[in-house]
Amino acid sequence: MTGTVTEATSPAAATATVSDDRHRVLRVDGLTVRFRLRDALVHAVTDLRLTLRRGELLAVVGESGCGKSVLAHTLLGLLPRNATVSGHAYLQVSPDADPVDLIHCGERRLAREVRGRQLGLIPQSPATALTPVRTGRRLLEETLRAHGHSREQAAAQAEQLAVDVGLNPHDLDRYPFELSGGMAQRLATALALASDPAVLIADEPTTGLDRSLVDHTLDLLRRRCDAGHAVLLITHDLSAARRVADTVAVMYASRIVERQPADQFFSAPAHPYSAALLDALPDRKFQPIPGHPPMLTALPAGCAYAPRCPLAIDRCGALPADRIVDAGTVACHRPRGASA
Amino acid sequence: MTTHSRRLAAHEITVSFDGTPVLTDVSLHIARGETVGLRGASGSGKSTLARVLALLHRPDRGHVSLDGQPIAGARHQVAPRIRTRVALLFQSPRAAADPRFRLIDVIAEPLRALGTDRDEARRRARELADLVGLTADLLDRRPHAVSDGQLQRACLARALAQQPDYLLCDEATAMLDASTQAQVAAVIMSYQRERDAGVLLISHDQALLDRWADRVVDIAAGRIMAPAER
Numbered sequence: 076m077t078g079t080v081t082e083a084t085s086p087a088a089a090t091a092t093v094s095d096d097r098h099r100v101l102r103v104d105g106l107t108v109r110f111r112l113r114d115a116l117v118h119a120v121t122d123l124r125l126t127l128r129r130g131e132l133l134a135v136v137g138e139s140g141c142g143k144s145v146l147a148h149t150l151l152g153l154l155p156r157n158a159t160v161s162g163h164a165y166l167q168v169s170p171d172a173d174p175v176d177l178i179h180c181g182e183r184r185l186a187r188e189v190r191g192r193q194l195g196l197i198p199q200s201p202a203t204a205l206t207p208v209r210t211g212r213r214l215l216e217e218t219l220r221a222h223g224h225s226r227e228q229a230a231a232q233a234e235q236l237a238v239d240v241g242l243n244p245h246d247l248d249r250y251p252f253e254l255s256g257g258m259a260q261r262l263a264t265a266l267a268l269a270s271d272p273a274v275l276i277a278d279e280p281t282t283g284l285d286r287s288l289v290d291h292t293l294d295l296l297r298r299r300c301d302a303g304h305a306v307l308l309i310t311h312d313l314s315a316a317r318r319v320a321d322t323v324a325v326m327y328a329s330r331i332v333e334r335q336p337a338d339q340f341f342s343a344p345a346h347p348y349s350a351a352l353l354d355a356l357p358d359r360k361f362q363p364i365p366g367h368p369p370m371l372t373a374l375p376a377g378c379a380y381a382p383r384c385p386l387a388i389d390r391c392g393a394l395p396a397d398r399i400v401d402a403g404t405v406a407c408h409r410p411r412g413a414s415a
Numbered sequence: 416m417t418t419h420s421r422r423l424a425a426h427e428i429t430v431s432f433d434g435t436p437v438l439t440d441v442s443l444h445i446a447r448g449e450t451v452g453l454r455g456a457s458g459s460g461k462s463t464l465a466r467v468l469a470l471l472h473r474p475d476r477g478h479v480s481l482d483g484q485p486i487a488g489a490r491h492q493v494a495p496r497i498r499t500r501v502a503l504l505f506q507s508p509r510a511a512a513d514p515r516f517r518l519i520d521v522i523a524e525p526l527r528a529l530g531t532d533r534d535e536a537r538r539r540a541r542e543l544a545d546l547v548g549l550t551a552d553l554l555d556r557r558p559h560a561v562s563d564g565q566l567q568r569a570c571l572a573r574a575l576a577q578q579p580d581y582l583l584c585d586e587a588t589a590m591l592d593a594s595t596q597a598q599v600a601a602v603i604m605s606y607q608r609e610r611d612a613g614v615l616l617i618s619h620d621q622a623l624l625d626r627w628a629d630r631v632v633d634i635a636a637g638r639i640m641a642p643a644e645r
Contacts, residue, residue: 138592140562257457282590285457286619311592314622355593358622363598367550 097170100274100305101127101150106162106178108142108149115372119145121329123162124397127274127307132300134308134320134337136352138368142329143309144199147276150177150307151196152185168193168273192222195272197280201263205251211237211262212247218269236265241291256283264292268299275299278309293319313356317341322403325349328369328379335403345405345412348380378408420483422446423501423581423613428467428477430460430637437463438474438637445581445613452628453617460637461617465583468615469503495529502579506586508566512558512573518544518565519554522572529577543572547602564595571599575606582607583615588623600627 103125110117119142127133135143148154150164165174166189175189190196198204205214212233219229237244240261251259260283267275277296281289289312296306297319310316316323316337323340325333325348333346344350354360366383369375375382381391390408397404400412424444430437438460445451445468455461466472468479470490478485481497490498505511512521522540527533544554547568558566567587574582582603588596604627607614616628624631633640 138594139564255457283457285455286621287456311590313593314620352593355597356622357597357600357620357626361597361600361626363601364594 098128098130099126099167100129101125101164101166101307102174103150103164104162106146106149106164107160108145108154109159110155111157111159112372117371118329118374119158119371120149123329123331125324125331125334127305129273129305130300130303131321132297132306132308132319133322133324134310134316135324135326135331136310136313136316137326138352139311140371141326141368142371143311143326144278146326147196147278147307147309150276151190151194152177152182153190166194166274191218191267191272192270193273195267195270195275197264197267197275197277199278199282201259202251202256204263205259205266207250207252210248210250211242211254211265214251214262215247215265215269218266222270232269233265236268239268239295240265241288257285257288260284261288261292264295272304274305274307276307276309279311280308281310281312281315289315290318313353325352328374329371330379330406332380332407333403333405335401335405339401339403343401343412345400345403345410346380346407347384347386347409347411350411351383378406422482423468424480425464425468426477426480428464428474428479430463430467430472430474436637438467440477441634441637441639442477443468443632443639445615447580447613448607448611449630450607450614450616450628452624452631453615453634454619454624454631455634459634461634462585464634465503465585465615465617468581469501469583470498471503499525499529499577500580501583502574502577502581503583503585504571504574504587506589508563508570509558511570512566514558517555517557518549518561518569521558521569522554522576525573525576539576540572543576544569546575546606547572548598564591564599567591567595568599568602571602578610579612580610581613581615583617585617586619589618589620596623 103123106120106123108120110119123146135146137143149160160178162178164177166177167174177189215233215236216229219232224232233247234244237247242258242261242265246258254262264280281292284292293315296308300306308320320337323335323337324331325346327348333344333349340349344353351364354362355364364383369379377392378395381387386409395406395408397406400410422444426442428438428441441464453461463472467474470479470486470493473489480486481500486493486497519537519540522543523536526536526539549565549568553561553565588599591599603614606612618624
């Protein structure tokens with residue numbers, strides 16, 4: 076499949092589109108990202124489609140290096156110069172607002188209206204994302220004031236945000252390099268929440284946190300969704316996704332290969348890769364997936380998982396189209412639970 | 416019952432940094448062949464305890480013993496034949512591996528330090544790389560050009576190069592995806608069986624501890640909590 080299958084081409088998806096239109100805050104369609112290297116082309120994201128609705132927590136999971144973080148950086152317009160992007164990503168913060176195409180609206184608009192305002196980011200490595208020359212308190216107050224709070228409001232709100240993320244307000248007077256990895260992570264989370272963004276992208280937000288703080292942070296994201304915001308959670312931690320996600324999207328070798336409601340995904344995954352990933356969990360079979368993920372510079376022509384897949388047949392040499400299984404979609408010629 | 420002669424033990428260890436107590440009177444032992452889980456909140460002293468056991472940090476009070484023999488002095492003062500029996504695997508391979516080294520030399524360096532000649536060290540490094548599931552084409556790369564999972568496997572191969580009798584894993588699989596975690600765990604478990612090695616597993620992943628640890632010790636605010644099991 077080289078042409079794009081849009082959602083409207085399948086009848087079930089078309090119905091869903093109409094009824095959920097008002098709640099949709101983000102629609103990514105045919106998103107493709109390539110990086111040019113001196114002697115190779117990296118296929119980081121390929122023909123990616125997803126939607127995010129108000130109140131939804133969508134977890135994007137997959138092995139390291141499958142393109143998860145590139146997806147986040149693409150939506151925020153934070154890619155390096157050697158990247159080429161095609162496709163669309165429409166952000167619609169309220170039902171009456173005009174959608175903004177994040178890919179084509181231009182850096183000026185992204186910087187002034189979108190990034191850090193309507194679309195927030197909790198970055199993957201806060202230690203490198205925080206400027207070392209400002210204390211946590213100054214960083215937070217500065218951000219809050221830029222979003223229209225008065226000096227007094229900003230001071231009070233900074234303390235409140237610290238409490239919300241599980242940071243002792245006294246620690247706000249430290250510089251980022253004086254914080255532990257987990258404390259820096261919480262400060263980065265507080266900064267991302269300062270603008271109260273309609274959509275929050277959380278890129279591995281629990282790295283370096285111990286269990287109780289992991290749960291605290293995840294529950295915080297869950298509460299945002301319950302209050303009507305939307306969260307795109309990028310994580311390698313399946314138990315994190317199990318705790319809070321409404322929907323799980325599995326990424327493999329630059330593509331989303333399965334998307335399901337979380338309950339369905341954890342009880343009966345449709346894609347053989349999803350099933351193998353879940354079997355690797357210590358409370359399941361604790362069995363690694365045989366073989367290695369393909370290099371993103373040399374992807375096979377057909378299904379990228381076929382070389383590792385126990386169910387692979389000749390047909391898997393051709394790229395599988397998305398098909399509907401249960402309440403989700405799966406890109407596989409031989410999905411579990413399909414009548415074929 | 417384990418005999419005292421085949422274990423790595425910390426005896427009444429006390430450590431403080433700038434006057435702040437980090438460990439207070441901590442005793443813990445790991446017998447050969449056994450996996451001990453160590454669980455605690457961040458800042459509870461887990462990593463410091465691992466560093467003390469690996470002889471990387473000298474406690475203010477207390478001592479470490481190996482097979483019943485007290486070890487005196489800092490790591491560099493201890494004979495290589497003794498100190499190489501304990502290896503430590505860190506959470507972040509980025510911080511642990513020298514960015515200037517190719518992976519082959521990340522793995523071979525401890526062997527070189529023990530006096531193995533270069534060709535022999537590299538030959539052994541290739542065997543170890545194969546054991547942890549690193550393909551040969553990765554060995555000429557430097558750390559920035561490989562993934563976290565690949566680099567952590569190189570660090571594991573490096574830790575196993577000296578054939579330790581005790582392996583201390585400080586959240587060594589926390590940043591890995593489920594499949595890579597299971598693979599790294601399988602390599603460690605198989606080494607453990609073959610060598611009858613003792614493993615300290617620092618983790619806050621309950622499912623991982625349930626699956627792997629023979630017993631679990633809780634640490635809070637620098638003190639060992641009363642045993643909850645057996």
